[in-house]
Amino acid sequence: MTMLTIENLQASVADKPILKGLSLTINPGEIHAIMGPNGAGKSTTGYVLGGRPGYTVTGGSVEFMGQDLLQLEPHERAAAGLFLGFQYPVEIPGVSFVQFLREAANAQRKGRGEEPLSGGEFLKLAKEKAALLRMDMDMLKRPVNVGFSGGEKKRAEMVQMGILDPKLAILDETDSGLDIDALRICGEGINSIMRAPDKAVLLITHYQRLLDYVKPDFVHVLAGGRIVKSGGPELALELEEQGYEAVA
Ligand SMILES: Nc1ncnc2c1ncn2[C@@H]1O[C@H](COP(=O)(O)OP(=O)(O)OP(=O)(O)O)[C@@H](O)[C@H]1O
């Protein structure tokens, strides 16, 4: 069984067609990178897979671990093991990050018919994942993302991913805004959380730098709402040297 099979996916935002026949297959154990020009539909792909309201699928199919993904509500997709990391993480004033993470973890466990984590169990897990991302626990006591720097938001998101322990992570420009050390820490975090024979990652990125840490098995170019070229890790280097026009 594949992790994700996207076939001829077409989707619109505000009646504007953005995805125009996107096909992509991801197997368990694989790391895929999607690169492509601004406005190509990369974030849209993530949103459509996550089930964000306002994104209308007009054609094609998506199978996630044997299930018809498009028939599932967003929370059911998350409970089934899909994680979406955002290009622009949202701020939630009034809710602390630890509270939010615990609610999210337990909602997913409930969706899978599992018992909720006790306060102690949750805190142990949160501390372990925060340490992995070198994130101060005090920081996670603050309201979700409020006043976090760009890089702190991305790192907090990786802590969230560690706690939720998804099967497939779609990470949208997780490297943007990270300083040199944070880039390495996040890259190592992604590897330690997601590099497993029964997991897979789809990295959306503009630069090779993240791929130096999280080595992709496949690189795809998304342009004009579809995958126009696929290759191995060398494709990312070619793109960086020559740009999209020459390569795709
Ligand atoms: N609500 C909306 N109304 C109209 N157009 C939209 C809306 N949301 C997205 N779009 C358009 O959809 C296209 C694809 O956007 P998307 O965010 O998927 O691009 P991207 O490939 O992630 O680009 P970037 O590299 O800049 O992040 C863009 O042209 C964008 O303007």
Ligand SMILES: [Mg+2]
């Ligand atoms: Mg984007």
